Amino acid sequence: MAQEMNRQVLLASTPDGMPAEGHFTVAESAIAPPKDGEILCRNLFLSLDPYMRSQIAGRHMSGSTAPGDVLKGETIAEIVESKHPDFKTGDKVIVPGGWQTHTTLVPQPDAPPPMATRRLNPAVYPMSLALGALGMPGLTAYAGLKHLGQPKAGDVVVVSAASGAVGSMVGQFAKSLGCKVIGIAGSPDKCKWLTDTAGFDGCINYKDEAVADGLDRLCPKGVDIYFDNVGGEILDAVSWRLAIGARVILCGLISKVNSSEPVVGPSPGAFIKARATVRGLVVYDFWDQMDEMAETFMKLIEAGKMHFLEDVSDGIEEAPAAFVRLMNGQNHGKTIIKLL
Missing domain, CATH: 3.40.50.720 (NAD(P)-binding Rossmann-like Domain)
Structure with missing residues (x-):
């Protein structure tokens, strides 16, 4: 049986102007087993956001992305193996998982956003809303x-x-x-x-x-x-x-x-x-109000007073094309890559 691999999207070159699919490349690497204090996550949904273009350009406060790097991004993930005392296999979390199918990291609940690890609010449905309307x-x-x-x-x-x-x-x-x-x-x-x-x-x-x-x-x-x-x-x-x-x-x-x-x-x-x-x-600056926001917006959604629109693509290989559409204003709602 073939070993499961981590499929990733890397930045191939830094765009000068509007990004194109050719500025990205899809690669595979071995899935890194977790060490003590780490968790291994299978990413379920990846969020694509406009701020990532500033990371690629090297001018965003959350960090930069250089050619050869895995693109940064927030993901909803399921822990498939844990060597951290506060997290167990099967937990669903929101992590800085990046443009890839698997992520091994040290969970940092108290880290500054967007590097923090957060537990997924089980009341959020569909789950992907935790990256959009309720994220x-x-x-x-x-x-x-x-x-x-x-x-x-x-x-x-x-x-x-x-x-x-x-x-x-x-x-x-x-x-x-x-x-x-x-x-x-x-x-x-x-x-x-x-x-x-x-x-x-x-x-x-x-x-x-x-x-x-x-x-x-x-x-x-x-x-x-x-x-x-x-x-x-x-x-x-x-x-x-x-x-x-x-x-x-x-x-x-x-x-x-x-x-x-x-x-x-x-x-x-x-x-x-x-x-x-x-x-x-x-x-x-307002990260401590995430739960307050989610409670407020969930009530509006349940009452039919707030609607959401998601632009969903299936598979990590579709991330470059989806990001290019986002940058060209061709998306309809929140851009999500489904990795399930």
């Missing part, structure tokens, strides 16, 4: 809107990359708090899902309509909260349409993450004019 993207939405946006009923909330893992949760959470929500997305299908299923009050397809014109049409009195996932020209357009006292949450720069050119951004005058508060969001 780090959900916490990003929850903490960013609640603590930095400080929403109140009647506020006009605009969110970019609105059909993505973070943006869709931001909008639906805002709706549950009584806000008017406008999304910005890049296709008719995405906008239709946001308005017809997720309950957004409107959506601007930036590929068919200038964002400025859409905002003037849908937010004639201005924007109270802007949750920015893209930066660049869209951030600039929204900045000039902020209401007095607006709150701006800077979460991502996906529009420019594949470029080495200077980022085009808004004039400080736009924020001065609106007397706006502008704050950067790093989800790791």
Whole structure:
């Protein structure tokens, strides 16, 4: 009987611009048996996220990925062998498992995210939600809107990359708090899902309509909260349409993450004019609120007031293609690789 191997995705070369499948390679290695204090995990689901592009570029706070390295990433895993006193075979955990089918590591429950080992909340179903709506993207939405946006009923909330893992949760959470929500997305299908299923009050397809014109049409009195996932020209357009006292949450720069050119951004005058508060969001600062977020969002999901969309591919070999689609905005919801 052939020995089971660990199938991995390695970075073959660092992309200059938009990544392509050729920048990655699939390899095999022997599965490392655990030493004392370690656990051997079989990864069940892998999360693909935009921040990984910054790791590849060597400019992310969570670490860098060089050619020849296994790509980093959070996984849901089952422990198949344990030599750690606090974990047993069969336990399901969330670990920094990377783009591979098996991971051997020392569990670090108290490590800073995203290196921490967490036990999977058994109430989370389907399990993959622990990487999306009830995981780090959900916490990003929850903490960013609640603590930095400080929403109140009647506020006009605009969110970019609105059909993505973070943006869709931001909008639906805002709706549950009584806000008017406008999304910005890049296709008719995405906008239709946001308005017809997720309950957004409107959506601007930036590929068919200038964002400025859409905002003037849908937010004639201005924007109270802007949750920015893209930066660049869209951030600039929204900045000039902020209401007095607006709150701006800077979460991502996906529009420019594949470029080495200077980022085009808004004039400080736009924020001065609106007397706006502008704050950067790093989800790791709110890691202790993961359970609080999950409880809140699970209640909304069970009540039919929050919906999720997953873009699932089967097999580790599909990770490069799925990541390229994510970087090109061709994903529909949270990007997941199923490894079961």
